[in-house]
Amino acid sequence: YIDDTTGKTLKTKPLSGKTNAKSGYTTAKDIQDYQALGYKLISDDTNGAEIVFDNDDAVNQAYKIHLAHDYATVTSDMNKQAGTPINPDKNGAKWPEGSTKSALQHDVKRNITYVVVNGKKSAPTGVNDSLHYEAAATVDKVTGQVVKTVWSAPQDFKDVATPAVKGYTADKK
Numbered sequence: 001y002i003d004d005t006t007g008k009t010l011k012t013k014p015l016s017g018k019t020n021a022k023s024g025y026t027t028a029k030d031i032q033d034y035q036a037l038g039y040k041l042i043s044d045d046t047n048g049a050e051i052v053f054d055n056d057d058a059v060n061q062a063y064k065i066h067l068a069h070d071y072a073t074v075t076s077d078m079n080k081q082a083g084t085p086i087n088p089d090k091n092g093a094k095w096p097e098g099s100t101k102s103a104l105q106h107d108v109k110r111n112i113t114y115v116v117v118n119g120k121k122s123a124p125t126g127v128n129d130s131l132h133y134e135a136a137a138t139v140d141k142v143t144g145q146v147v148k149t150v151w152s153a154p155q156d157f158k159d160v161a162t163p164a165v166k167g168y169t170a171d172k173k
Contacts, residue, residue: 001030004042005069005142010034015051023051027065034067037092038141042066069142076104076134086141093144104135104149110157116168131155 001010013030015023027046035041045063054061074080080095087093097103113126133155138148162170 001034001065001067003039003068003142004066010067015053017053019053019055019057021053023053026050027063031065031067033090035070036087036090038070038087038143039067040070042068069140071147072139072141074099074104074137074139076101086139086144093140093142096139096144096146098146098149099137099139104137106133106135106151107131108133112160114162114165116165127160129157131157 001012002008003010011030013025015025017023026048027044028048031041031044043064043066045065051061051063072086074095079101080099082097082100083094085092086095107130109128109130111126111128133152135149135151137146138150139145140147162172164170
């Protein structure tokens, strides 16, 4: 069992038996267990069939099962709880902080206050507005790491002209 994402061997399953005998082993259960841990199947040399021993004692039979990390895209409306299992059936990776609602939403606030020379606020008192950003995080279901975060399109605050106050000249437009 090979993790194609890291290149590491996850597991080797040694089997022994007699020539032309059925092994009693298929890869199905192990593949299912790895899928529950966040892997996806890439290829299985056995095609899911029961392994049958050959009659060539000089060469070991070898079958490779290739797996890769699977990924989940998380948005704020999914409201994932950091520290809870990604794959509840198994004790594997947990949702990271970067996949929570608060990590995937951000508000930017702008407050403009107009002040006259003597320090008193002028009328109108100013502008208060905000921009709201949302993100989608891609989480590695095997490691529980955020591998990519994509924020919503850039936004700009609208221009605000400084109001005229009789008897004063603004230092900013």
